[in-house]
Amino acid sequence: MERGKMAELESLETAAEHERILREIESTDTACIGPTLRSVYDGEEHSRFMEKLEARIRNHDREIEKMCNFHYQGFVDSITELLKVRGEAQKLKNQVTDTNRKLQNEGKELIIAMEELKQCRLQQRNISATVDKLTLCLPVLEMYSKLREQMKSKRHYPALKTLEHLEHTYLPQVSHYRFCKIMVDNIPKLREEIKEVSMSDLKDFLESIRKHSDKIGETAMKQDCRYSQWKIIVKIFFSLLLSPNIKAQQQRNLDNIVSQHPRISGGKKSKKEVCASSDLEVPGAQDLVDFSPVYRCLHIYSVLGARETFENYYRKQRRKQARLVLQPPSNMHETLDGYRKYFNQIVGFFVVEDHILHTTQGLVNRAYIDELWEMALSKTIAALRTHSSYCSDPSLVLDLKNLIVLFADTLQGYGFPVNQLFDMLLEIQDQYSETLLKKWTGVFRNILDSDNYSPIPVTNEEVYKKIVGQFPFQDAELEKQPFPKKFPFSEFVPKVYNQIKEFIYACLKFSEDLHLSSTEVDDMIRKSTNLLLTRTLSNCLQNVIKRKNVGLTELVQIIINTTHLEKSCKFLEEFITNITNVLPETVHTTKLYGTTTFKDARHAAEEEIYTNLNQKIDQFLQLADYDWMAMEPGSRASDYLVDLIGFLRSTFAVFTHLPGKVAQTACMSACKHLSTSLMQLLLEAEVRQLTLGALQQFNLDVEECEQFARSGPVPGFQGDTLQLAFIDLRQLLDLFIQWDWSTYLADYGQPTCKYLRVNPTTALILLEKMRDTSRKNNVFAQFRKNERDKQKLIDTVAKQLRSLINSHHS
Numbered sequence: 001m002e003r004g005k006m007a008e009l010e011s012l013e014t015a016a017e018h019e020r021i022l023r024e025i026e027s028t029d030t031a032c033i034g035p036t037l038r039s040v041y042d043g044e045e046h047s048r049f050m051e052k053l054e055a056r057i058r059n060h061d062r063e064i065e066k067m068c069n070f071h072y073q074g075f076v077d078s079i080t081e082l083l084k085v086r087g088e089a090q091k092l093k094n095q096v097t098d099t100n101r102k103l104q105n106e107g108k109e110l111i112i113a114m115e116e117l118k119q120c121r122l123q124q125r126n127i128s129a130t131v132d133k134l135t136l137c138l139p140v141l142e143m144y145s146k147l148r149e150q151m152k153s154k155r156h157y158p159a160l161k162t163l164e165h166l167e168h169t170y171l172p173q174v175s176h177y178r179f180c181k182i183m184v185d186n187i188p189k190l191r192e193e194i195k196e197v198s199m200s201d202l203k204d205f206l207e208s209i210r211k212h213s214d215k216i217g218e219t220a221m222k223q224d225c226r227y228s229q230w231k232i233i234v235k236i237f238f239s240l241l242l243s244p245n246i247k248a249q250q251q252r253n254l255d256n257i258v259s260q261h262p263r264i265s266g267g268k269k270s271k272k273e274v275c276a277s278s279d280l281e282v283p284g285a286q287d288l289v290d291f292s293p294v295y296r297c298l299h300i301y302s303v304l305g306a307r308e309t310f311e312n313y314y315r316k317q318r319r320k321q322a323r324l325v326l327q328p329p330s331n332m333h334e335t336l337d338g339y340r341k342y343f344n345q346i347v348g349f350f351v352v353e354d355h356i357l358h359t360t361q362g363l364v365n366r367a368y369i370d371e372l373w374e375m376a377l378s379k380t381i382a383a384l385r386t387h388s389s390y391c392s393d394p395s396l397v398l399d400l401k402n403l404i405v406l407f408a409d410t411l412q413g414y415g416f417p418v419n420q421l422f423d424m425l426l427e428i429q430d431q432y433s434e435t436l437l438k439k440w441t442g443v444f445r446n447i448l449d450s451d452n453y454s455p456i457p458v459t460n461e462e463v464y465k466k467i468v469g470q471f472p473f474q475d476a477e478l479e480k481q482p483f484p485k486k487f488p489f490s491e492f493v494p495k496v497y498n499q500i501k502e503f504i505y506a507c508l509k510f511s512e513d514l515h516l517s518s519t520e521v522d523d524m525i526r527k528s529t530n531l532l533l534t535r536t537l538s539n540c541l542q543n544v545i546k547r548k549n550v551g552l553t554e555l556v557q558i559i560i561n562t563t564h565l566e567k568s569c570k571f572l573e574e575f576i577t578n579i580t581n582v583l584p585e586t587v588h589t590t591k592l593y594g595t596t597t598f599k600d601a602r603h604a605a606e607e608e609i610y611t612n613l614n615q616k617i618d619q620f621l622q623l624a625d626y627d628w629m630a631m632e633p634g635s636r637a638s639d640y641l642v643d644l645i646g647f648l649r650s651t652f653a654v655f656t657h658l659p660g661k662v663a664q665t666a667c668m669s670a671c672k673h674l675s676t677s678l679m680q681l682l683l684e685a686e687v688r689q690l691t692l693g694a695l696q697q698f699n700l701d702v703e704e705c706e707q708f709a710r711s712g713p714v715p716g717f718q719g720d721t722l723q724l725a726f727i728d729l730r731q732l733l734d735l736f737i738q739w740d741w742s743t744y745l746a747d748y749g750q751p752t753c754k755y756l757r758v759n760p761t762t763a764l765i766l767l768e769k770m771r772d773t774s775r776k777n778n779v780f781a782q783f784r785k786n787e788r789d790k791q792k793l794i795d796t797v798a799k800q801l802r803s804l805i806n807s808h809h810s
């Protein structure tokens with residue numbers, strides 16, 4: 001409906017215009033009718049106008065016919081008058097002919113002059129035409145000269161514009177001249193020459209950006225580095241406000257950053273503002289690389305209709321360069337500069353592409369950039385996984401992490417997705433933890449190897465406060481003591497504690513700028529710290545404990561040290577909580593396993609003490625030199641045993657600071673081992689004969705042991721608990737020395753038996769040794785009857801003992 005109305009409106013407008021033109025034709029002088037007719041021919045309704053014109057002519061014909069019919073009588077009268085005039089006209093003709101003849105005769109000279117004037121006018125016209133033609137040709141020649149000059153000065157894009165003007169504006173005006181045809185034929189060659197030269201410039205440009213990618217990337221990363229430093233300052237500043245009492249390390253970091261950049265003022269700024277306000281003006285990609293060749297080449301190829309060819313060529317060459325850039329050097333892992341150069345080249349490549357994307361229309365598009373970035377991301381991650389695995393220095397791994405973060409943040413600032421890089425950093429974090437654990441293995445070994453395993457002496461208040469500041473220790477009794485005094489632990493306790501805190505700081509450094517939540521950071525730190533405690537520190541402590549040359553004093557000190565370190569675990573928990581602001585009561589919070597580590601180390605040290613004591617006892621027992629055939633005992637205990645008891649007394653005196661149960665267990669273990677070893681010494685197969693005198697001497701040694709047990713070498717035993725360690729020996733020796741076989745045989749097996757701890761097998765072995773001695777003993781004759789009676793008694797007792805043994809086995 002609307003289309004019909006519009007068509008009708010246009011038809012009315014056209015009719016009105018035609019009516020106006022017809023009126024203008026009727027009323028205008030014939031010499032001025034040209035512009036009017038031109039407007040008709042310029043329009044699109046020529047045929048309709050002709051129809052109207054013919055209709056108007058027919059109307060005028062009808063009016064003329066009417067007018068003729070109306071004036072017919074007057075016409076007849078006019079003809080009659082004209083016939084009359086014809087005679088007069090003949091006369092006038094004769095007069096005119098005569099006059100013309102006279103005029104011709106008199107005007108011959110004038111005709112000659114006019115002829116000369118005509119020639120002059122013709123020459124003038126020819127000259128004017130020549131000037132006009134030259135006026136048309138000269139601009140063409142000038143334009144062509146300008147073209148050659150532009151080509152010579154390598155201004156190819158203006159040359160192409162000049163060529164376009166020459167071809168489409170100037171040459172058509174003089175196309176019939178031969179030199180113009182030569183120019184026309186030469187135009188394709190000029191275009192091809194411009195294409196080749198511009199392509200050569202493009203290749204030079206590609207080579208230039210390949211060489212400058214490193215510098216461009218370095219520049220872009222410097223810009224982002226300044227912005228990152230601002231973020232670190234703001235982050236540390238607010239964390240200090242939240243927890244001002246525990247951020248000494250971060251305060252040092254803040255001071256270092258600010259001291260390196262003294263001109264940075266307060267306030268939070270955008271990345272561009274920071275870069276703009278920095279004291280170091282950092283140039284951009286456009287300042288380092290002249291992009292005009294690619295712009296010119298793009299315009300030239302666009303004008304020549306070969307833009308697609310140019311785009312394909314550019315993208316193909318840049319893909320090749322991308323593959324070269326993404327190929328890491330084989331020794332990249334050796335230094336941080338190797339990684340830095342690798343990252344700089346990648347950043348430089350994509351900064352250039354981003355610049356091209358935003359400064360050209362369609363030379364590269366987002367899909368092409370994304371495709372290149374996907375390829376770059378996969379290859380970069382693969383290269384980093386491979387090369388970072390060779391890093392054994394935690395400082396290098398940490399620097400690499402910071403470099404990767406800077407690399408990712410820089411490219412993220414240009415709109416590239418970098419989540420995969422941060423995911424990969426979490427993988428590197430595990431490796432970083434391993435390198436830290438290896439480093440701290442050496443640190444702990446040095447601390448443990450260099451320790452003197454003696455309580456730390458302090459001579460004044462300043463030293464005391466320094467140690468208390470390094471390690472959380474409070475003891476009211478120790479504080480009251482006058483100087484000089486000693487801490488119960490050795491130097492490795494505060495050193496190990498501080499190194500654990502340094503390890504936590506090292507873990508925290510890696511978590512910075514990884515866009516992790518406080519809970520994730522807390523979990524990461526706690527897991528790494530648990531590995532440090534349960535694996536690294538635990539192994540170091542176990543190695544020290546298991547060393548061959550470790551002494552009892554060192555083992556005792558290790559137990560004391562691990563006890564205090566175990567108590568300090570709660571302070572480590574608080575330390576981590578203050579750093580991460582995540583309370584340990586939070587759901588899914590990982591707990592520290594330090595308590596278990598130090599308990600295990602202490603138990604191992606306790607076992608080693610027991611083993612070491614037993615070994616020392618065995619060494620003393622090897623010095624035992626009993627005369628098993630002695631007829632009379634000595635006046636005192638054996639020298640070796642006296643020395644052994646003295647050693648035990650001095651050893652247990654060192655156990656003062658040990659937990660009570662540890663000292664009691666060690667003392668009981670030593671006494672039991674001594675008792676068992678003495679029993680084995682008495683019963684060993686090499687001792688074939690045994691006299692009563694030797695047995696009495698052995699009894700003196702056992703009494704010395706019992707006296708040691710009664711003296712209470714370690715406090716805490718109730719009654720005669722420690723003496724019970726020698727009860728087996730005591731009952732056995734009493735049985736033989738008192739020769740109380742009747743009581744033993746009568747009460748055997750009863751709970752109240754006097755010799756309850758005497759095994760019949762043991763008694764039989766010892767009895768056999770004494771019987772062999774009695775048989776071979778050759779004394780004075782008056783004693784032979786007594787010896788025979790004793791021998792009979794021994795045989796009878798032995799027989800009864802065998803009966804007890806057999807009945808027990810049955």
